[in-house]
Amino acid sequence: MAIERTFSILKPDATERNITGAINALIEKAGLRIVAQKRIRMTRDQAETFYAVHKERPFFGELVDFMISGPVVVQVLEGEGAIAKYRDVMGATDPSKAADGTIRKAHAKSIGENSVHGSDAAETAKIEIAQFFSGNEIVG
Ligand code: CMP
Numbered sequence: 028m029a030i031e032r033t034f035s036i037l038k039p040d041a042t043e044r045n046i047t048g049a050i051n052a053l054i055e056k057a058g059l060r061i062v063a064q065k066r067i068r069m070t071r072d073q074a075e076t077f078y079a080v081h082k083e084r085p086f087f088g089e090l091v092d093f094m095i096s097g098p099v100v101v102q103v104l105e106g107e108g109a110i111a112k113y114r115d116v117m118g119a120t121d122p123s124k125a126a127d128g129t130i131r132k133a134h135a136k137s138i139g140e141n142s143v144h145g146s147d148a149a150e151t152a153k154i155e156i157a158q159f160f161s162g163n164e165i166v167g
Contacts, residue, residue, distance in 0.1 A: 028107045029107070030105065030107055031108060031110055031152070032104065032109060033104050033109045033152045034101070034102070035101070035102040035113060035143060035144065035145050036094075036099050036143065037100035037102070038094065038099055038140070038143060039094065039097035040093075040135075040141075041134065041142045041143070049133075049134070050130055054102075054116060054130075057106075057113075057116045058106050058107070058112070059106040059116070060106055061102055062103050062104070063102060064100060065100070065101055065159075065164075066098050066099070067098065067099060067159075068097075068098055068099070070095065074090075074095050075091055078090055078091060078094070086139065103156055105167050110146055110149060113145040118130060118135075121138045121141075131143065
């Protein structure tokens with residue numbers, strides 16, 4: 028399988044509980060390499076752009092409010108089949124359905140406050156990475 032890059036966010040419920048290191052340990056244990064990382068506060072504009080695909084969903088307002096409620100850590104992860112691999116490591120969106128050993132099973136609080144985001148496909152990974160990182164900030 029090809030070496031890929033995916034985009035990750037450690038969400039405000041993770042920074043609030045000071046568990047970003049614990050989550051990074053699970054990411055690295057899975058064989059993914061953190062090739063870019065920064066802690067930021069998303070603006071409302073950034074969050075609305077990032078989640079534009081969910082604009083018509085009933086939870087959109089709640090989702091945006093949550094994502095700007097505290098710091099987040101944005102990351103680029105690299106590895107073999109990184110997009111699918113990270114989705115496996117994260118576990119199901121709803122933590123009550125997440126498999127044992129996944130980040131969301133171990134750490135997520137609810138379907139909304141679910142600790143991590145990961146890109147769902149190669150094209151979205153490219154767009155999401157470009158929203159938060161310039162090329163020279165990614166060091167593989
Ligand atoms: P994420 O992978 O960041 O992509 C979209 C997010 O919407 C998802 O994780 C969840 O955190 C959030 N989400 C999905 N369904 C719901 C819901 N029913 N209520 C609140 N948030 C949701």
